[in-house]
Amino acid sequence: MTDTVEDVRKGLPSASAFGRLALCPGSFMMEKACPEESSPAASEGTLLHAYMEQLLTGEPWEGTPLTAEQVELCERALRLLAGVKEKILDYPDAFFSLVSTEERRFLSDWIEGGEYSGQWDALFRVGSDLLVLDWKFGRVDVDSAEANRQLEALVPLAAQKANEEGIIYNGIYAAIIQPRVAGPASVTFYDDEAISQAEQDSLAVARAAMDPDAPRYCSEAACRYCRAKAVCHEAASMVEQASLIATDRDKWELFSPAEKVQAYRLAKTAKKWAAAVDYRFEQDVAAGLIPGFEMAPGRTSFTVTDPSGAFSALNAEFPDEVTAEAFAGCCKVGITELDRLVHAARKAADPKATTKASREWLRQLLAEYGESKTTKGSVKEVEGGAA
Numbered sequence: 177m178t179d180t181v182e183d184v185r186k187g188l189p190s191a192s193a194f195g196r197l198a199l200c201p202g203s204f205m206m207e208k209a210c211p212e213e214s215s216p217a218a219s220e221g222t223l224l225h226a227y228m229e230q231l232l233t234g235e236p237w238e239g240t241p242l243t244a245e246q247v248e249l250c251e252r253a254l255r256l257l258a259g260v261k262e263k264i265l266d267y268p269d270a271f272f273s274l275v276s277t278e279e280r281r282f283l284s285d286w287i288e289g290g291e292y293s294g295q296w297d298a299l300f301r302v303g304s305d306l307l308v309l310d311w312k313f314g315r316v317d318v319d320s321a322e323a324n325r326q327l328e329a330l331v332p333l334a335a336q337k338a339n340e341e342g343i344i345y346n347g348i349y350a351a352i353i354q355p356r357v358a359g360p361a362s363v364t365f366y367d368d369e370a371i372s373q374a375e376q377d378s379l380a381v382a383r384a385a386m387d388p389d390a391p392r393y394c395s396e397a398a399c400r401y402c403r404a405k406a407v408c409h410e411a412a413s414m415v416e417q418a419s420l421i422a423t424d425r426d427k428w429e430l431f432s433p434a435e436k437v438q439a440y441r442l443a444k445t446a447k448k449w450a451a452a453v454d455y456r457f458e459q460d461v462a463a464g465l466i467p468g469f470e471m472a473p474g475r476t477s478f479t480v481t482d483p484s485g486a487f488s489a490l491n492a493e494f495p496d497e498v499t500a501e502a503f504a505g506c507c508k509v510g511i512t513e514l515d516r517l518v519h520a521a522r523k524a525a526d527p528k529a530t531t532k533a534s535r536e537w538l539r540q541l542l543a544e545y546g547e548s549k550t551t552k553g554s555v556k557e558v559e560g561g562a563a
C-alpha cells in the first residue's frame with residue numbers, strides 16, 4: 177500500500193500549508209475532510225522536485241524524461257542556488273555541503289510525536305551556518321523568504337536536526353528559489369533568537385489549526401489553494417458578497433479605486449470557488465452520483481504527426497492536386513516543438529545556450545517566414561496599489 181499525504185504527515189499540519197493556516201486556521205480541519213486533488217501543475221512540481229534532488233545528490237535520473245524547457249528550468253534553479261551560495265559565503269572556498277534532501281521532520285516542545293511537520297527540499301552546511309531551501313516551480317511569485325511562513329516553520333526543524341546530530345551552527349539561512357519567476361532567489365537569515373521565535377510562532381499556527389473550533393477567514397490569498405473551497409460556507413459567502421458589491425451604486429465609474437480593487441479581489445476568489453465546485457461536481461457526475469447528469473464523451477481530434485509520410489501518401493493518390501506547395505499551405509509548424517528541436521541543436525554546439533536565447537535566435541532567423549502576435553496583457557499588482 178502506498179503512503180497517503182495524510183499518513184506521511186500523521187494527520188498534523190504541514191509547513192507547506194502554514195501560509196494559509198496563518199490566515200485561515202479553520203482551513204486545516206476543513207481540508208482534512210476533502211479528497212486529494214491532482215493537477216498537471218502538481219504532477220510537474222513533483223517531477224521537478226525529484227529531478228532537483230537527483231541533481232543535488234548526483235544520483236542517475238531514472239524517472240520520466242524531462243522536456244528541454246524543464247531541464248533548462250532546473251538548470252536555472254541550480255544557477256540561482258549558486259547565486260545564493262555566493263551571496264552568503266564569507267569567502268569563495270568556504271565550506272558548503274549537502275546535509276539532506278526532501279527530509280520530513282516533526283516538531284513539538286512538549287508532545288511526543290510532534291505538533292507539526294515540514295519537509296525541506298534541501299539542507300546545506302554553509303561555512304559555520306545552515307541553509308534550508310525550498311524550490312517553487314509555479315509561475316506565481318510566493319511570499320519573500322523573510323515573510324514566508326513555510327520557511328519560518330522549516331527553520332526550527334532544521335535547528336532540531338542539527339542539534340540532534342551534533343552539527344554546530346551559528347544561524348540558519350532560509351531561501352526560496354523560483355526559477356519561473358524573474359530575479360534572484362529570496363534569502364533571509366535566522367539567528368538564535370529568531371530561530372526560537374520562529375518555533376514559537378510556528379507552534380502557535382499549528383495549535384490554532386488543530387483546534388476543532390478554529391475560525392475560518394476567507395481571503396484571496398488564503399482560499400487560492402485551499403481544497404475546501406467548494407464546501408466552505410465562508411468562501412460561498414464571499415462569492416455572494418461579490419454579487420452584491422455593485423448594488424449600492426450602479427455605475428462602475430462611481431466606485432473609488434479601493435472599491436474597484438475590492439471587487440477585483442472578490443471576483444478572483446469567486447472564480448477560484450467556481451473552479452473548485454466544477455472539479456468536485458465533475459468527479460461526482462463521473463462516479464454516477466448525481467441523478468440527471470452524466471459525462472458527455474470527449475471530442476476526438478486528429479493530428480498529423482508525420483507530415484512527410486502524410487504528403488507522400490496523398491501525393492501518390494493525387495499527384496497533380498496535392499503538390500508539395502499545396503500541402504505546405506495546409507501545414508502549421510508547432511513552434512514549441514521547433515523551439516525544443518533548435519534548442520537541443522544549439523545546446524549540443526554550445527552547452528551554455530539557454531532556452532530563452534534559443535527562442536530569440538529562432539524567431540529572428542524565421543522572422544520573414546512567420547508572424548508574431550502579442551496577447552492582451554494581464555493585470556499585475558505592484559507595490560503602492562489602491563488597497
Ligand code: SF4
Pocket residue numbers: 196200202203204206392393394395398399402403404405408409410411
Ligand atoms: S475556502 Fe478559504 S475560508 Fe474556507 S477554509 Fe479554505 S481558506 Fe478558509
